[in-house]
């Protein structure tokens with residue numbers, strides 16, 4: 280699963296980073312600092328929350344199986 284960031288849409292609200300600074304790194308100007316980032320295992324829920332928090336819809340998820348996210352393995 281990956282976070283896809285549309286840097287052209289990012290307006291520097293930093294709501295994503297407020298959810299997780301680790302997942303949603305910002306550059307020195309306060310804008311999202313990557314185009315795509317792999318979500319580490321166990322951080323999928325945080326990733327979804329951060330993506331939803333962006334008022335510009337600059338963030339999206341790639342490779343989301345939408346199975347509910349309860350992988351018990």
Ligand code: F3S
Pocket residue numbers: 288289290291292293294295296303305309310311332333334335336337338
């Ligand atoms: Fe940018 Fe949205 Fe985060 S505007 S800084 S991607 S909350």
